[in-house]
Amino acid sequence: MMSPDNRHLEAWDSDYRTKGQLWGGNPPSLPVLPDNSRVLELGCGNGKNLQGMMEKGWNIFAMDCSLTALQLCRPVVGNAGRVNLVAGDAVHLPFRDSVIDAVFSLHVAGHLTGPGRTRCAREVLRVLRPGGQVVFRDFGVEDFRNGKGEMIELGTYRRGTGSFTHYFTEDEVTRLFRAFNCISIGLHRWSMRIKGQEYPRCEITAIFEKSPEI
Secondary structure: OOOOHHHHHHHHHHHHHHHOOOOOOOOOOOOOOOOOEEEEEEOOOOOOOOHHHHOOOEEEEEOOOHHHHHHHHHHHOOOOOOOOOEOOOOEOOOOOOEEEEEEEEEEOOOOOOOOHHHHHHHHHHEEEEEEEEEEEEEOOOOOOOOOEEEEEEOOOOOOOOOOOOOOHHHHHHHHHHOOOEEEEEEEEEEEEEEOOOEEEEEEEEEEEEEEOOO
């Protein structure tokens, strides 16, 4: 039987094939990193965040499990020599140990099951160099969509075409990255208007650092 994580990967590729550009809007603010930093974006999707990253002078590895999503990134990347599009998933990172300066996990861990999230955190720890950072962003339990759809795990709900989302607490995020030093963690709240009604949105944002001694 196919695992929930593997079914989920197929659902994403199907969505990109049928709907195309799934993600738009402004990318989140990005941290200050030295020029030529080797950065990895887990789940780059159709390239929403790539333009902002490309302006930073980083060497970027934009990874996604969906080959269709990577094809959608190509117009964004163009001939930029500092961007490498990589097929892979967050629980089996196709990189050697200690070669990445920063990992961006922006709404990726929440699309994995509990065991998948644990494996992802271990893989991120493995590929980061000592002193490297994890930039994390995912939906929190205060988000209005929490509890909507079919519950497949505690705090995890499947909606629509088969993809699912986990809604985090701050303590849960800290435990997930307990092998790291926590630099910052907090909530980002805003509201979304749908048909004249305001709905609360909530993300947890955090930065973790791999200990220089690891």
